[in-house]
Amino acid sequence: MGDERMVIEWDAARASNRENWEDRVPLHEKAYGIEELDEPDQLSSVVRTDLEALEPFLPGGVVAGLDVCHLQCHIGTDTASLARAGARVTGVDFSAAALASAAGLAKRLGLDATWVETDVLDARAAVDGDFDLVYTSIGTINWLPDLDRWAAQVAGLLRPGGTLYIRDGHPVLYALDEHADGLRLRYPYFTTGQAQVWDEESTYAGEGTVAHARTYQWAHPLSDIINSLLGADLRILRVDEGTTLPWKFSPRMVEVPGGFAWPESERDLVPCTYTIVARKP
Numbered sequence: 561m562g563d564e565r566m567v568i569e570w571d572a573a574r575a576s577n578r579e580n581w582e583d584r585v586p587l588h589e590k591a592y593g594i595e596e597l598d599e600p601d602q603l604s605s606v607v608r609t610d611l612e613a614l615e616p617f618l619p620g621g622v623v624a625g626l627d628v629c630h631l632q633c634h635i636g637t638d639t640a641s642l643a644r645a646g647a648r649v650t651g652v653d654f655s656a657a658a659l660a661s662a663a664g665l666a667k668r669l670g671l672d673a674t675w676v677e678t679d680v681l682d683a684r685a686a687v688d689g690d691f692d693l694v695y696t697s698i699g700t701i702n703w704l705p706d707l708d709r710w711a712a713q714v715a716g717l718l719r720p721g722g723t724l725y726i727r728d729g730h731p732v733l734y735a736l737d738e739h740a741d742g743l744r745l746r747y748p749y750f751t752t753g754q755a756q757v758w759d760e761e762s763t764y765a766g767e768g769t770v771a772h773a774r775t776y777q778w779a780h781p782l783s784d785i786i787n788s789l790l791g792a793d794l795r796i797l798r799v800d801e802g803t804t805l806p807w808k809f810s811p812r813m814v815e816v817p818g819g820f821a822w823p824e825s826e827r828d829l830v831p832c833t834y835t836i837v838a839r840k841p
């Protein structure tokens with residue numbers, strides 16, 4: 561799994577990935593702990609972490625009052641949390657089922673949001689208006705083959721002075737064997753131009769299986785991520801690397817405040833996440 565690599569047309573890879581993500585929606589609706597958001601003022605733990613890192617870089621110091629475009633918003637737990645923090649939110653995803661779920665959640669919580677169904681690589685053309693903040697977090701660009709095209713969408717969606725925030729699994733983490741009994745490299749760190757082929761019936765959260773198990777993902781080294789943003793004329797304000805993840809990447813990971821991490825003796829050996837804040841001049 562993930563060991564097979566192949567060159568595949570984006571249309572075919574995207575169609576396969578979309579079917580897989582549609583199937584995950586009902587499983588994640590049960591497993592994401594969405595009911596936590598029924599508590600007034602409660603934000604998702606991902607957004608709590610992200611706002612702490614992001615808000616010092618926002619011109620007014622808070623996300624409240626900003627126009628925010630949330631790319632790859634999935635079932636909307638983080639989008640709803642940003643709305644609850646006072647942002648005017650637009651959630652973007654290519655999964656109709658995810659967006660229907662997200663819209664239902666926002667409605668139930670009494671939060672306003674706009675939802676746009678599109679390939680994120682076509683987001684600029686599909687989404688109306690421009691934004692103070694483009695936000696995307698945890699499980700995002702590994703689904704995309706072309707970072708330059710992604711960064712161009714981000715730059716196009718931002719107003720001058722607008723901010724990009726991304727936090728995601730570190731490419732070094734994604735190169736590790738999740739099933740090994742120690743830290744062992746297994747998958748490519750560098751871009752090969754080929755997709756990694758995954759056939760997995762289960763998903764990272766909850767029980768149950770998906771009917772469409774085949775997905776395609778792409779490795780992106782940190783240098784490519786940074787260079788894609790620089791290539792879109794964004795100014796990088798901050799790059800951080802972290803040791804805690806919001807999902808259990810490997811059965812050997814242990815629960816820690818804020819998520820999961822490698823056992824303590826290994827924790828400073830490899831990064832688990834990276835965070836980048838960038839600005840459109």
Ligand SMILES: C[S@@+](CC[C@H](N)C(=O)[O-])C[C@H]1O[C@@H](n2cnc3c(N)ncnc32)[C@H](O)[C@@H]1O
Pocket residue numbers: 574577581582632633634635636637638652653654655658678679680681697698699700703704
């Ligand atoms: C792991 S979720 C990330 C969201 C968030 N961290 C969460 O867990 O709710 C990945 C999302 O990316 C979406 N996605 C994957 N490829 C996409 C593409 N090419 N265009 C738009 N959305 C895409 C999927 O439908 C899914 O909702």
